[in-house]
């Protein structure tokens with residue numbers, strides 16, 4: 168052999184004249200079997216493997232038609248003739264055979280007239296995969312980039328946080344009777360008609376687009392109390408965010424999905440109409456419990472969807488005698504469960520993500536007769552000043568599939584600078600919960616042994632850890648205190664005290680005492696211990712002292728989990744009457760009593776009294792409420808506050 172490849176000419180068996188060159192010395196054909204670039208692309212992808220045979224009677228086609236009709240019904244205008252013509256798939260990919268559906272006439276209420284909008288197709292991108300959503304975001308949404316670790320960096324637009332003042336609930340007869348209204352309540356009223364105006368506005372906007380994203384997903388890992396949600400949105404960012412944050416159905420669960428229990432219409436940047444009754448800005452987030460719907464206009468901040476659904480759970484679950492909680496949750500190797508309550512930024516995600524324990528969830532849970540269950544399928548971590556050393560699990564979760572909101576990165580390598588606050592201080596990462604290596608799947612656990620209330624006290628007067636009696640736990644749970652620093656500019660600023668009932672006043676729907684009574688009952692029944700942990704300042708207020716080291720807080724929390732803190736020696740603090748340990752392993756004893764850490768003793772006492780006064784004033788609104796079956800608990804709770 169001279170080394171030349173031996174080439175044979177073959178005739179196609181069908182008599183075609185195509186020539187194929189076969190090389191003996193090479194394993195495969197060096198030229199591609201495509202005539203055009205489109206043909207080449209068509210070879211690139213094989214269809215997703217069939218979802219397997221299914222025991223139900225429906226054929227694949229019937230199921231598909233039903234699914235399209237259900238989506239068309241969701242998107243239907245309530246005033247025009249039919250639901251929109253729905254076609255699945257990206258409008259840019261014209262080679263796909265369109266499968267069209269629209270809601271049959273008889274299923275829709277008042278017939279008015281055919282309009283141009285009924286003649287157009289609405290393309291639906293249904294439960295796309297993260298890879299497909301990345302492509303959509305990068306092609307069509309400004310501000311979308313892949314970071315150096317593979318996350319999808321996005322911008323949420325003008326709003327980089329939630330807008331509680333623009334969140335409204337329809338006050339019909341049932342809602343008026345059942346929900347908490349008035350001072351302190353997060354439920355700002357609107358009437359049904361105005362809701363319908365906004366709903367129609369959102370639906371019209373969504374149908375006017377080339378395409379919309381639809382997610383069908385679940386809430387709550389407790390299968391008996393699982394809620395089916397549909398999210399219709401205009402952006403791939405929103406679809407990927409919810410893909411990560413809600414529970415992802417398996418292919419067969421998706422086939423059986425049927426009609427959702429609740430639907431979100433997220434029109435994102437499209438504003439509400441200021442001439443609509445009740446509207447006070449161009450942003451409106453509206454919930455109708457009767458219609459089982461939520462409408463979002465004029466904000467693209469994705470947290471509105473997450474927390475809107477959380478509000479819904481705060482209504483639905485107590486009806487089933489299940490307590491909904493704004494808390495993180497993890498479990499030790501021995502099955503000991505801890506809940507972490509706290510307002511935004513106090514450490515729920517940071518402290519529930521713990522290398523030595525199983526993560527059940529970082530933000531929203533249910534406590535039922537069977538134990539605890541996570542409501543969500545993902546985590547939503549703050550990433551300002553995130554570091555690999557201090558929070559390794561969160562750091563490592565920021566990879567392909569994760570949505571990174573409003574972060575800043577360098578233009579070439581796309582390395583994120585987590586210290587950069589140029590867009591906002593509220594930078595966030597949303598990732599599926601299984602990105603945390605020691606996740607507990609399914610995300611459920613037994614009854615909690617410890618209930619940890621987190622406060623980031625920028626006044627620096629609350630002890631780093633204290634053990635609470637049941638009535639103290641209730642007092643602090645109803646108070647829902649934290650104090651963060653006022654601004655982000657240089658210079659000393661007064662800390663800003665915030666009180667948010669049940670550590671989540673923005674999300675509760677019933678009166679806080681309803682949730683408090685349920686918590687007291689459950690803690691008593693299952694023998695859980697309450698703790699107050701200050702993740703904020705030590706050694707003085709903001710400006711003088713400094714934030715307590717995360718490593719110290721972790722040691723204190725370790726001692727709670729292990730049970731060793733129960734056996735410590737305690738002394739009682741003045742005014743707040745908190746039981747504080749005199750020694751905890753791995754933590755300098757002198758910081759356990761905040762009075763020791765203040766150089767200015769008068770300043771300490773003054774600040775302590777000031778904070779106690781703020782607690783007292785805040786609690787006045789609750790003094791007239793009866794908690795539990797008799798009034799005893801109310802009296803005890805009142806007595807568990809600061810005394811001075």
Ligand SMILES: Nc1ncnc2c1ncn2[C@@H]1O[C@H](COP(=O)(O)OP(=O)(O)OP(=O)(O)O)[C@@H](O)[C@H]1O
Nearest residue numbers: 511512513514515516517548549702715716717720
């Ligand atoms: N001692 C400490 N304990 C806890 N967190 C600390 C401490 N010191 C600094 N931090 C920082 O505080 C932030 C706590 O935010 P985290 O995401 O845990 O809030 P969250 O309670 O989950 O809020 P949200 O409900 O808004 O998600 C993190 O950025 C963390 O790094």
Ligand SMILES: O=C([O-])CC(=O)C(=O)O
Nearest residue numbers: 328329470474511530547
């Ligand atoms: O809702 C958000 O934007 C983040 C969050 O978890 C909270 O504020 O409690």
Ligand SMILES: [Ca+2]
Nearest residue numbers: 516530547548
């Ligand atoms: Ca969090």
Ligand SMILES: [Mn+2]
Nearest residue numbers: 493510511530
């Ligand atoms: Mn939260």
